[in-house]
Amino acid sequence: MERPELIVQEPIVQAPAAPEPQRRDFFQVGTASGRVERAERRVSVAVEDVSAWYGSKLAVAGVSFEVLAHSVTALIGPSGCGKSTVLRCINRMHEINVGARVEGTVRLEGADVYGPNVDATRVRQRVGMVFQKPNPFPTMSIAENVAAGLRFMKIGTKSEERDRVEEALRAAALWDEVKDDLNKSGMALSGGQQQRLCIARTIAVEPEVVLMDEPCSALDPVATLKIEDLMAELAQRYTIVIVTHNLQQAARVADYTGFILLEQSDSAGHLIEYSPTSDLFTHPRDKRTEDFITGRFG
Amino acid sequence: MARKGTPVGVEAQRARIERTPLTGGANLGNLVFAGLMSVAAAVVGLLIFGLFWELTSRSLPSIQASGFGFLWGTTWDPPKGIFGAGTFIVGTLITAVAALVAASVVGVLVALFLVEVAPPAIARPISYVVELLAAIPSVVYGLWGVYVLGVFIRDHLGPWIDGSLGAFIPFFDGEPRITGIFSACIVLSIMILPTVMAVSRDVIAAVPGSQREGVLALGATRWEMIRTSVLPYARSGVMGAAILGLARAVGETLAVTLVIGNRVGIPHTIFDPAYTMASVIANQFTEVENEMHRSALLEVALVLLVMTFLINVVARLLVWRVTNGQRVTVQE
Amino acid sequence: MTPDNAAASVDRFTAADPLYRRRKAIDRAMTAVMFAAAGATVVPLALILFYLFRNGLGAINLDLFLLDPSAPGRGGGGVRSALVGSAIMVGLGTAIGTPVAIGCGVFLAEFGRNRAGTVLRFLVDVLAGIPSITVGLFVYGLIVLPARQFTAFAGAVALAIILIPILARITEEMMLLVPRSLREAAYALGAPHWMTVLRIVLPTAMPGIMTGLMLALARIAGEAAPLMFTALGNQFLSTDLFHAMDALPLRIFYFATGPYENWHQQAWAMSLVLVLFILGVSLLARTIVGSKVTVRQ
Numbered sequence: 001m002e003r004p005e006l007i008v009q010e011p012i013v014q015a016p017a018a019p020e021p022q023r024r025d026f027f028q029v030g031t032a033s034g035r036v037e038r039a040e041r042r043v044s045v046a047v048e049d050v051s052a053w054y055g056s057k058l059a060v061a062g063v064s065f066e067v068l069a070h071s072v073t074a075l076i077g078p079s080g081c082g083k084s085t086v087l088r089c090i091n092r093m094h095e096i097n098v099g100a101r102v103e104g105t106v107r108l109e110g111a112d113v114y115g116p117n118v119d120a121t122r123v124r125q126r127v128g129m130v131f132q133k134p135n136p137f138p139t140m141s142i143a144e145n146v147a148a149g150l151r152f153m154k155i156g157t158k159s160e161e162r163d164r165v166e167e168a169l170r171a172a173a174l175w176d177e178v179k180d181d182l183n184k185s186g187m188a189l190s191g192g193q194q195q196r197l198c199i200a201r202t203i204a205v206e207p208e209v210v211l212m213d214e215p216c217s218a219l220d221p222v223a224t225l226k227i228e229d230l231m232a233e234l235a236q237r238y239t240i241v242i243v244t245h246n247l248q249q250a251a252r253v254a255d256y257t258g259f260i261l262l263e264q265s266d267s268a269g270h271l272i273e274y275s276p277t278s279d280l281f282t283h284p285r286d287k288r289t290e291d292f293i294t295g296r297f298g
Numbered sequence: 299m300a301r302k303g304t305p306v307g308v309e310a311q312r313a314r315i316e317r318t319p320l321t322g323g324a325n326l327g328n329l330v331f332a333g334l335m336s337v338a339a340a341v342v343g344l345l346i347f348g349l350f351w352e353l354t355s356r357s358l359p360s361i362q363a364s365g366f367g368f369l370w371g372t373t374w375d376p377p378k379g380i381f382g383a384g385t386f387i388v389g390t391l392i393t394a395v396a397a398l399v400a401a402s403v404v405g406v407l408v409a410l411f412l413v414e415v416a417p418p419a420i421a422r423p424i425s426y427v428v429e430l431l432a433a434i435p436s437v438v439y440g441l442w443g444v445y446v447l448g449v450f451i452r453d454h455l456g457p458w459i460d461g462s463l464g465a466f467i468p469f470f471d472g473e474p475r476i477t478g479i480f481s482a483c484i485v486l487s488i489m490i491l492p493t494v495m496a497v498s499r500d501v502i503a504a505v506p507g508s509q510r511e512g513v514l515a516l517g518a519t520r521w522e523m524i525r526t527s528v529l530p531y532a533r534s535g536v537m538g539a540a541i542l543g544l545a546r547a548v549g550e551t552l553a554v555t556l557v558i559g560n561r562v563g564i565p566h567t568i569f570d571p572a573y574t575m576a577s578v579i580a581n582q583f584t585e586v587e588n589e590m591h592r593s594a595l596l597e598v599a600l601v602l603l604v605m606t607f608l609i610n611v612v613a614r615l616l617v618w619r620v621t622n623g624q625r626v627t628v629q630e
Numbered sequence: 631m632t633p634d635n636a637a638a639s640v641d642r643f644t645a646a647d648p649l650y651r652r653r654k655a656i657d658r659a660m661t662a663v664m665f666a667a668a669g670a671t672v673v674p675l676a677l678i679l680f681y682l683f684r685n686g687l688g689a690i691n692l693d694l695f696l697l698d699p700s701a702p703g704r705g706g707g708g709v710r711s712a713l714v715g716s717a718i719m720v721g722l723g724t725a726i727g728t729p730v731a732i733g734c735g736v737f738l739a740e741f742g743r744n745r746a747g748t749v750l751r752f753l754v755d756v757l758a759g760i761p762s763i764t765v766g767l768f769v770y771g772l773i774v775l776p777a778r779q780f781t782a783f784a785g786a787v788a789l790a791i792i793l794i795p796i797l798a799r800i801t802e803e804m805m806l807l808v809p810r811s812l813r814e815a816a817y818a819l820g821a822p823h824w825m826t827v828l829r830i831v832l833p834t835a836m837p838g839i840m841t842g843l844m845l846a847l848a849r850i851a852g853e854a855a856p857l858m859f860t861a862l863g864n865q866f867l868s869t870d871l872f873h874a875m876d877a878l879p880l881r882i883f884y885f886a887t888g889p890y891e892n893w894h895q896q897a898w899a900m901s902l903v904l905v906l907f908i909l910g911v912s913l914l915a916r917t918i919v920g921s922k923v924t925v926r927q
Contacts, residue, residue, distance in 0.1 A: 325822045325823075325824075327822055327824045327825065328822050328823050328824050330824070331823065331824030331827070331828075332741065332824075335733050335734075335736050335737040335740065335741065336737060336741070337733070338729070338730050338731075338732075338733025338734045338736075338737060339733065339734045339737035339738070339741075339750055341730050341733075341734070342730065342734045342750065342753065342754055342757065342794060342795070342798060343750060343753060345757060345791060345794070346756070346757055348768065348772070349760065349764065349765070349768045352767075352768050352771040352772055353764065353767060353768065353771070355771075356767075356775075403667075404667045404670060404671070407663060407664045407667035407668075408664070408668045408671055410664055411664035411665060411667065411668045412668070415661060415664055415665070416668070420668075424668050424671065424672075427671055427672050427675050428671055429912070430675055430909060430912070431671070431674065431675050433848060433849075433852075433908050433909060433912045434675075434678060434852070434905055434908070435851075435852025435853070435854070435879055435901075435904060435905070435908065436852070436853075436854065436855070436879075437852070437854045437879045437882045437883050437886070437901075438678070438682070438852070438882070438901045438904065438905055439678075440883070440886065441882060441886045441897055441898065441901055442677075442678050442681060442682075442901075444886065445681075445685070445894065445898075446677070446681045488674045491671065495671075519653050519654060519656070519657035520657055520661070521656055521657040521660040521661065522653065524660075542759065545759045546759070548761070549759075549760065549761025549762070549763070549764070550761070551761065551762065551763040551854075551855040552854050552855055552879070552883055555883075556883070556886060556887065576761060576763050576855075579763055579767070580763060580855065580858060583858070583859055584858065584859065584862070596767060596771070599763070599764050599767045602761055602763075602764055603760065603761070603764045606759060606760055606761055606764075607756060607760065609759075610755070610756045610759040610760070611752075611756060613759075614752060614755050614756060614759075
């Protein structure tokens, strides 16, 4: 069993272009960035020149960026630009579509997740995912839902499992609401609660990275706020990559933000710009980024 | 929020990274799973193959003895060893086609009614009734066909047909009895009605709403819409439904055995007794007179199998074309 | 447009226009015909049920369930051997057929998105339409002849072959109805394919599959043709899987073709019991998942 090499280096983020005096702050940018300075500056996920196809249709072309451990990274862009596809390439969920194909390299702590002999299920054990619509398992109770991943991997005894379930539910800020109903069906919860249940289910197996694919798009504003608060908490323990169509959300929660856009030339998604969130929203380097965040299209 | 057993932050991540290396052996579970499911699938495939193989090999003696004449010979004389299945094939085709015509007309009308006309409050109970008709066992239809329907035909319906239609159409001019092809046709048409109706209903329901709206927007009445847009669109599927019903009628055994009268010979009137392929097997197979008789009956089964197989292939292809391989209906 | 023209054009949409009236009349007539056809389907069911109760109810008594068939020409007796035999063979047939059918359905749903799957799906549909009497003869050649013995086991195998295509296709359809998001959730937790299917997809599809199983069971409970040359029938009580065994539909057939009045009565009584059982199971199955069983777009 080879120990993956820990790569400690600065992320590839170009120095922001010289500030132009007349540019105003489009959004109030969160202060989350400070967290990354404090923690070890380690690249957790490195996406290197990744392209993805559905059948013969190119969906994402040559995307590269690096995600720092314990940071929140947001991918934004107009709908249909391929940002979810990029996300699904990280934990090899893209390939479960019939005819789907990925080229390029995704490194998780330096090890290529598309390398030879790599088992996709092991990648997904280390890179969890929360989906757009809450999807608790309907045949399972709340507790069983949270424990599902543990049972898949056959981790722990019954009592350890109970501890992990409670822990995960607390971490997902759901424990107080469901602690008396652990044996009820997960489907009985509200949408926001279901989504937090799905987050608890994901973190119960202690992944390194949590991918979130528009986790709040099916939720009301109050539930959205709860999950945004949760993300800041979770980033202390996990590395988070979130896809969102909500610019304010990216500005509020993310340390780094990438902007993906469908290019006319090959009608595939390209990463236009990737910077610390404050830079991207206040001093976008690319005209198209500026157009997008000022609402001129998308 | 540090809790027991869970280190927080950087150390925790290092621990997690070491816990799960990305590479590992191929997933044995997936292989076993795919293997087991493939075996089950192969068993089903082999069943079809085995059916043909078994019946062909067991009927070889008869095939060699009778040749193709088996298909049109009308003499069936087990003691003398002369076997021609012609009369059974004719009996099968007459009853099945007559039943099909009756069941198709009613079945398609009911299907149109359920999809295009009836509100759910009426459509649901009628669907139920038709599904219950499908659930009644063949042998119960046979029992009812002999002791209720057959008696009614002999005493009331038969004499009336004989007296009216029989006066100028020879085929209707016969002596009504309890069992005969007329009883068989009626029982069969009731039995295949659910198949025709259910498949037609699903096919008609699969006609896109835009087809209907286009014609309605031109000011068509509902019937004009059905005639000019729904039926043409669903035509091949409805034909498929009818042919599926035909396959059922051809293979139907016990009900027919009980009501058709079981006599070797070409029927001359609708009240004559006859044999179908399935009923001759059911009636004679447990009392075969010699090995050749057994082999000949197995050849009859082979002919029946090939016939229903071909009918089914045609029907399924027609239905699939309309519904794009969607499951059409659960109960056959 | 002159006022006269306007009046004429309005006429076209009112009952005053003869063409319109004729079209409307045809529409009404055809609606009435469709309605009548739908109503006509109720008649045979009502007649069958009516006569089942009229002729069968009187012969239902304790003896029917507790005694074996009497010798020909002697009154009395019951159909215990047939009831027991049906229960054994339907049970065994279901036990043999269900794993194969579910396996085949899972194969179609999980590995069947290709040419091999399409061919197999087609064969399964065709197998469902093959006459049950040929299935009986197939098993006769496969098991009865080599063993030189009519056996309940052979009967159960024949029933299983009838059950397999029905249940296999229901299993496939029910699995395809399971939302993709659940499958993705399991994958995202690191579950391998087989675990995703066994722990998430199959349990979620289970109510539908159970319904299909009950419908298939109701179907084989009424089958006599596949049993005639495999289990043969037996007027004595037998629980030996390797001997001839009786079954309810078989016994109905033998009694219906016999010359004795008490046999006919018992045939009606057995039919009533059988039909009530089958209708009960079918209705129960339908109430579990309602209309989910018929899959439409």
